[in-house]
Amino acid sequence: MRNQELSKIFNEIAEYLEMEGVPFKPYAYQKAAITLAALKDDVGEVYEKRGIKGLKEIPGVGASISQKIEEFLRTGKIEYYEEFKRKMPVELDEIVKVEGVGPRKAKVLFENLGVRNLQELEDAAKAHKIAPLFGFGDKSEQNILEALEFLKRSHGRFLLGEILPAAQAVLERLKQLKEVEAIDTAGSLRRMKETIGDVDFLVISRDPQKVMDFFVSLPGVVKVWGKGSTKSSVRLKEGFDMDLRVIPPESYGAALQYFTGSKDHNIELRKIAIDRGLKLSEYGLFQGPRMVAGKTEEEVYRALGMEWIPPEMRENMGEIDAALAGELPRIIDYGDVKGDLHVHCNWNGGANSIEELAAAAMALGYEYIGISDHTKFLRIERGLDEETLKKRNKEIEGINERLRQEGKVFRVLKGCEANIMSDGSIDIDDEALAELDYVIAGVHSQFKMSREVMTERLITALKNPHVDIISHPTGRILKRRDEYEVDLGRVLEAAKDYRKVLEINAYPERLDLNDVNILRAKKLGVRMVINTDTHQVSQLHLMKFGVAQARRGWAERADIINTWPVEELLRVFQ
Ligand SMILES: [Zn+2]
Ligand SMILES: [Zn+2]
Numbered sequence: 256m257r258n259q260e261l262s263k264i265f266n267e268i269a270e271y272l273e274m275e276g277v278p279f280k281p282y283a284y285q286k287a288a289i290t291l292a293a294l295k296d297d298v299g300e301v302y303e304k305r306g307i308k309g310l311k312e313i314p315g316v317g318a319s320i321s322q323k324i325e326e327f328l329r330t331g332k333i334e335y336y337e338e339f340k341r342k343m344p345v346e347l348d349e350i351v352k353v354e355g356v357g358p359r360k361a362k363v364l365f366e367n368l369g370v371r372n373l374q375e376l377e378d379a380a381k382a383h384k385i386a387p388l389f390g391f392g393d394k395s396e397q398n399i400l401e402a403l404e405f406l407k408r409s410h411g412r413f414l415l416g417e418i419l420p421a422a423q424a425v426l427e428r429l430k431q432l433k434e435v436e437a438i439d440t441a442g443s444l445r446r447m448k449e450t451i452g453d454v455d456f457l458v459i460s461r462d463p464q465k466v467m468d469f470f471v472s473l474p475g476v477v478k479v480w481g482k483g484s485t486k487s488s489v490r491l492k493e494g495f496d497m498d499l500r501v502i503p504p505e506s507y508g509a510a511l512q513y514f515t516g517s518k519d520h521n522i523e524l525r526k527i528a529i530d531r532g533l534k535l536s537e538y539g540l541f542q543g544p545r546m547v548a549g550k551t552e553e554e555v556y557r558a559l560g561m562e563w564i565p566p567e568m569r570e571n572m573g574e575i576d577a578a579l580a581g582e583l584p585r586i587i588d589y590g591d592v593k594g595d596l597h598v599h600c601n602w603n604g605g606a607n608s609i610e611e612l613a614a615a616a617m618a619l620g621y622e623y624i625g626i627s628d629h630t631k632f633l634r635i636e637r638g639l640d641e642e643t644l645k646k647r648n649k650e651i652e653g654i655n656e657r658l659r660q661e662g663k664v665f666r667v668l669k670g671c672e673a674n675i676m677s678d679g680s681i682d683i684d685d686e687a688l689a690e691l692d693y694v695i696a697g698v699h700s701q702f703k704m705s706r707e708v709m710t711e712r713l714i715t716a717l718k719n720p721h722v723d724i725i726s727h728p729t730g731r732i733l734k735r736r737d738e739y740e741v742d743l744g745r746v747l748e749a750a751k752d753y754r755k756v757l758e759i760n761a762y763p764e765r766l767d768l769n770d771v772n773i774l775r776a777k778k779l780g781v782r783m784v785i786n787t788d789t790h791q792v793s794q795l796h797l798m799k800f801g802v803a804q805a806r807r808g809w810a811e812r813a814d815i816i817n818t819w820p821v822e823e824l825l826r827v828f829q
Contacts, residue, residue, distance in 0.1 A: 257299050257327070258298050259291075259292060259481060261291050261298060262289070262478075264327070264333060265285070266284070266285065266478060267339075268284045268333075268335070268336055269288065270358045274347075274359055276359060283317070285477070286315040287320045289315070289471075289472075289478070289479060290314055291316075292478070292479025292481075292482060293468065293472055293479050294313065295464070295468070298324060307321050307325055310324050323335060323336075343362065343365055345361055345365050345370070349373050350370075350372070350373065352406060352494075353376065353406065355398050355399060360391075363389070363391075364376065364388070367388055368384055373403065377400070380399045380400045380403070381400070405734060412452050413451050413452075413493075413495050414449070414763050415447060415449055415763060416763020416764070417493070417763070418444065418454060418495060419444065421493055422454045425473060426440060426456065428473065429470070432465070432466060432469055434462040434465045434466050435459075436460055437507065438456060438457065438458045438459075439457050441455040441457055441511055441514035441515045442454065442514060446516065446566045446567055447566070447567050447803035449763075449766045449769065453496040454495065454497040454498070455497075455499075455514050456497065456499040457502050457507065458499060458500065459501070459507055466499070467487045467499070470489065471487055471489055473489070475492045476490070477490055477492045478490035486499070506537070506538045506539050506550075507550060508549055508550050508551035508553070508555050509535070509539040509548070509549040509552075511552050512524075512552045512555050513536065514537065515566050515569065517571065523571055523575050524559065527559050527575070527579075531559070540555055540558050540559070561575070561578035561581075562581060563578075564583065567806040568806070568809065570770075570807070572809075574809075586805075587802060587806060587812050587818055590620075591802075591812055591815075592621070592815075593623065593818060593819065593821075594622055594624055594625065594817050594821070595616060595625065595789065595795060595798065596724070596784055596817055597625070597627050597672065597726060597758065597760070597786030597789070598786075598788075599627065599629065599636075599788075600628060602637075602639060602647045602650075603628040603637045603638055603639055604636035605789070606790060607791055609626055609647075610654060611792055612624060612626070613654060615792045616665070616795060619795060622664060622665060622666070622821055623665065623666045624665075625667075626647070626651060626667060626669065627670040628644070629671070629699075630672070630673045630674060631682055632674040632682035632699075632700070633674060633699055639671070641687040644671065644683070644690075647669075648690060651668075651669050655667055666821055668692040669691045670694065671691055671695065672695040672697055673695070673696045673697075674699050674700065675696050675713065677700075677704070677712060678715065679712040679714070679716050680719075681694075681721070685721060693723040693724065694724070695724040695725070696722045696725060696726070697725065697726035697727055698712070698713070702739045704739070704740065705740065706740040706742055709739055709740055710741050710742040710745050713746050714746065714749045717746070717749045717750055717755050718749070723755065723756055723827070723828045725757050725758060726788070727760040727767040727788070728767060728768055729772070731765065734764070738767070743772060743775070747775060750781045751780055751781050756783060756827065757776055757782075758783065759784070759785045759804055759805050759815075760786060761785055761786060761798050761799075761801025761802070761804070762788045762797060762800075766804045768804075769804065770804055770808045772808070773804065773810055774808040774809050776814075777810055777811075777814050782815075782816050783805070783815055784816050785798065785801035785805055786801065
């Protein structure tokens, strides 16, 4: 379709114009690109029927752009665009993906160093040719190298935490369309994987055209890769792509199953279908030409002889065998959490008072919140010393007293997040720790140690009778830092032996323990807690990411102590 080709060319012209620093014009081309991609009628037919006048009537297409469309329809190319390409043969689409390199910087890099693609960009940065350029410097050269490294590692994947809010907003908008009879997200987003490639929506609709028109013209759409009656594909300004498919109602469950994945899970499922003389596809489960199941996911799984499997578990980690045996664990639910134990208040580096945090936790329906301020070693976070910790405890006791008088069952627990020093000791006195309801300890410094020494460091901390919970046990930060070298198997054993709790940190950049390690811990019988590591009140909402990770690791309520009532919880800490 010529609409899409033209749309792509106009997008690139917009980028070239931006390279040149031309004001306003790039926006006009972008707008035309979006309109064309979303246009119902083929632009060639419009031109055949009504000439250049018809083109001009397309919204966003003015005199100059309609001439270029005419040129393209007659000659197959646009000279204006060809000239840009001759002058600046740069793979713009690739280069602008590097964080910190926009079209204008790409121009400087090309004109001074001849950089045309990612490889040449990396070579130039490694040879320190970028730092001396005007507008760059050592720091930005270093940043470019890191961004390139990241691009290689992440293959363009995004954090679940970055994508989920945008995807949910789109879902809500689509839901409100009267033409949308059913809608779901599929893919890795539905499985709540920690990083996401793109977003998939499945829809039932008797009027797909209206749904597609709406979808491709959503605010925030910067590119339309394709628009048809059963599938459309767009890019959002945040940089990720979204696909929307319209599915016949009788195939909806099969399609949802198919597009949710994972690939490995689906391959196993298809084998089971074959063993039973059936054929499973995105259209349904078939016996010969007869459809056996397809309308709902439940009926597809049932027809294959198993219970429905929660999307988070569909990673081919043994869930299919468990489902066939009727032994799927009853994994925890998003509403099962009764409190959050890793919360920083304004006594240390947090933004909110204990009162504000407690009120927000009550509004979430929690029964308790644990305040876990940093202790004294962490100066940047204004870590508390023994004396300030005492004063903070007094404030908590006062709040609890008032809550009791008001007849509320809600409770604020006294905790801290102490630092595990390089030798495994804790940075604050035992007496101060003894006055708390519970103690979290975590590694916040000296991440680069030998595996042996780091393992001993964590085990020493686990042996400490005051320590109850180890926060973010592997120290990884997604997109920034790998986990430190540690023998996690030995740490898990020690946690089990000393009856200590390991954290599932819900922060989208951390998600630490991750799904695989959660399953390992669960199988060993190590108890866990899901915490948000909140530093400001809005972050209490991050809990869902930790719960998702726990579900992916098959965790049940019995494994996760903050799904328990407060008395049981406190018994663990005694
Ligand atoms: Zn921490
Ligand atoms: Zn923390």
